[in-house]
Amino acid sequence: MDLLGKLKETLLSVLPIMAIVLILNFTITPLGADKLWRFILGGVMLILGLSLFLAGTDIGMVPVGEKLGSVLAHKRNVWFMLTVGFIIGFAVTMAEPDVSVLAGQVHDLNPSIPGNTLILMIALGLGIFVDIGLLRTVLKVKLKWVLFAFYSIVFILVAFIGQSMASISFDASGATTGPLAVPFILALGLGVSASTKDDSDSSFGLTGVASIGPIIAVAFMAMLATKSSGSAAAAAGESGSISFISVLLETLGETALGFAPLFAIIMLLQFTMLHFPKIKLKNILLGILYSFIGIVIFLTGVSYGFVEVGMYLGKTISRNFSPVLVVVLALLFGGIVVFAEPAVWVLTRQVETVTAGRIKRSMVMIFICMGVAVAVALAMVRILAGINYLWFVFIGVGLSLLMTLVTPSLFTGIAFDSGGVASGPMSTSFLLSFALGVSGTADMGFGLVGLIAISPLIAIQILGIIFRLKEKKSKKEVRNAAASE
């Protein structure tokens, strides 16, 4: 049965991070009984929630997104497709809990930017870029040219707004493509491209293009807003002991608020254009219910057990031990935490399905892990050495754009999709708190999520280039064998 298999997989992906924290607990940074128990409970909830969520997206969100994409392509009406694509991109973003959290943090940093306007702008940005991504698929424009064009705009904008807002705008893009939006946007892109004959080249990339939207939207906001230096006071204060029930209720409320509009849209679509038959519909509704329960359990576990531990570890280790240890730990945490990121699982499975097993999920996973590990380590170096964030963005994104010229286009798509995907609730909670703990101020902590989002762009494209070289080699061997016969 698949649910058991999923449980086993998620168990394997959450256990390493728990093991490391436990080892730290018994060696250099004792957490104390209270934090330790909460961490363990949180870990168990992570495993259960993630398994349920994954089982749910398989039978719920993914079929809906795919069918919707295919119906949109079959209508053969561009305006209709763009309208529906925009509405869905917009609604899903408004629903994503990470976005409202981010908007709150930004408001604290620069009070001249109202939180609600920011959410609206991010959602608008995502909606528009979902459309751009869909148009690209149907018009068969090469993904790399679209990326070149829009990232050039991003570079120009970012150069004007200074590093603190720049880091926020990249964070915004990472936050938008969370566990709620990714299965849906991914499946939408797959659905549209599956109905157009050449498949795998255009199957991926929609999430990647969509995640440019929030960067541009936030950068615009920053340019328009009157520049106030903003008191970058530490939002990193230690909240007292929080009760389990209140965390659960808060998460439940936020998630329900997010799911409600999405659910309403899906039902509306069911009666107007999807028309799933009876039993399929029942399974889809069950699937959505499972994802909902799963994500509530997951998020509760994260914020109840992991946030405080992350911050505590960051603070204690950076004060008492050498910076080298901080960077090494960051490398370790970065690589391991991604395994527990729900959206990464959804993406890598889609990759395996679409390529009919040619590209193994474990391979994509490993490369994303390596990328994120390096990114988190670099982020720590940045915090400890105070390097300007813009350098990382220019070099990172610039390099990955140049790589698109030699990477097979399928891998470019997967790479830019995994960018947004790698930065989900685990990195925004555990890793971000670790970084905040290390830096002590909120200002420097920003940008971590953005860096995590940039790293897979390079890592997966390296995988793509390796793949291409291998294929060339095996083709040559076949040819040589044929020649010698």
Place this chain on the structure above:
Amino acid sequence: MLLLQNNLMIAIVNNGHARRFVSIARESGAGGGTIIPAKGTATGNFLRILGLGDTSKEMILMVIGGDLAEKIVEKVQSDGRVKGVVALLGSEKEENMASKWKMITIIVNTGYADDIMDAARKAGASGGTVTHARGTGTADDGKFLGVEIVPEKEMILILSEAEKTDKIVNAISSLKCLDEPGIGIIYTQDVTDFRNLDPKK
């Protein structure tokens, strides 16, 4: 006459077991196979009601010579690591031996597999395997911004005892949601042999 003795062997195994199966078959002398990702639907009632009954499977297609099938199945069984079933289609065995099993194939527009499996089960089928495919020739084909649009399909394979086959086919084709022109096709084939790959006790 050598060609006639080739059979199509279809194996449906648990996810990840296909490679092992193919390598064992190669050792026994088969040429090679094609592996297709698929979804199995045969599990307990309780999970099905919860909507969690589907499992990932792999389907292997192989064309092999007449007596090779027996050898492969025996080897796989004694290896014991591959879980799944094997069906042999194609050239008829002895005329007088009517086959006890049939394979029903349904090819429909995407999204109907769950409902079809439900109907089939009520008519006595034990389970089925679903894969994704793409159609080529319906009125639905056409161009959209210069791109050809083709319908996505689901292909469903059901192995059933010969006497139940008619009932299952009728149950599926009388489904209300399939009451649309051009939605899909259904056909049956004789299965010359059908085996479980579980190790012999």
